[in-house]
Amino acid sequence: xxxxxxxxxxxxxxxxxxxxxxxxxxxxxxxxxxxxxxxxxxxxxxxxxxxxxxxxxxxxxxxxxxxxxxxxxxxxxxxxxxxxxxxxxxxxxxxxxxxxxxxxxxx
Amino acid sequence: xxxxxxxxxxxxxxxxxxxxxxxxxxxxxxxxxxxxxxxxxxxxxxxxxxxxxxxxxxxxxxxxxxxxxxxxxxxxxxxxxxxxxxxxxxxxxxxxxxxxxxxxxxxxxxxxxxxxxxxxxx
Numbered sequence: 365x366x367x368x369x370x371x372x373x374x375x376x377x378x379x380x381x382x383x384x385x386x387x388x389x390x391x392x393x394x395x396x397x398x399x400x401x402x403x404x405x406x407x408x409x410x411x412x413x414x415x416x417x418x419x420x421x422x423x424x425x426x427x428x429x430x431x432x433x434x435x436x437x438x439x440x441x442x443x444x445x446x447x448x449x450x451x452x453x454x455x456x457x458x459x460x461x462x463x464x465x466x467x468x469x470x471x
Numbered sequence: 472x473x474x475x476x477x478x479x480x481x482x483x484x485x486x487x488x489x490x491x492x493x494x495x496x497x498x499x500x501x502x503x504x505x506x507x508x509x510x511x512x513x514x515x516x517x518x519x520x521x522x523x524x525x526x527x528x529x530x531x532x533x534x535x536x537x538x539x540x541x542x543x544x545x546x547x548x549x550x551x552x553x554x555x556x557x558x559x560x561x562x563x564x565x566x567x568x569x570x571x572x573x574x575x576x577x578x579x580x581x582x583x584x585x586x587x588x589x590x591x592x593x
């Protein structure tokens with residue numbers, strides 16, 4: 365199976381900051397990568413698919429990039445509603461796998 | 472509006488059986504896959520398996536093969552996850568999620584159920 369490694373595991377930031385989260389795959393997955401946001405007690409929510417395509421209704425401050433084995437999720441200006449845990453997920457094979465998560469905390 | 476509504480929280484004893492459900496609405500249920508995802512307390516997301524309700528064909532994560540059964544009742548737009556003998560280590564939140572098979576032969580999850588907390592304790 366393909367291993368997904370996210371960094372950092374925790375990130376402290378302030379409202380208005382530019383935030384970048386990295387996700388690395390153990391082998392090339394082309395651009396078959398999704399990002400999700402999960403808030404405490406809630407289900408994950410799809411933000412981005414195919415590495416850089418924004419899901420309908422997701423604010424444009426969220427952006428994704430990368431291909432092959434290295435990917436990034438960027439929040440251009442962190443808002444109070446963005447404090448949450450973020451997961452990447454590869455879907456290069458039917459055996460999908462998630463990264464370990466990055467918790468974005470208030471600084 | 473697409474919705475996946477899961478059955479409620481369960482408290483069970485080790486060795487008990489359990490079947491939890493996920494009912495879809497607002498879309499053609501039989502045309503999309505339904506996956507199950509586990510989240511153990513304070514941990515990340517793990518894909519357990521996926522089913523195509525149109526033909527009830529299910530694929531499992533090898534880590535969960537033989538431990539759970541995924542099924543679907545297409546006439547009632549509902550998918551199921553069941554255990555025949557629960558263990559304390561099955562304590563987790565279980566999410567169902569909708570997926571569409573892509574050209575990669577795989578899928579991501581565009582809609583999720585609200586989650587069902589399963590607690591297994593003696």
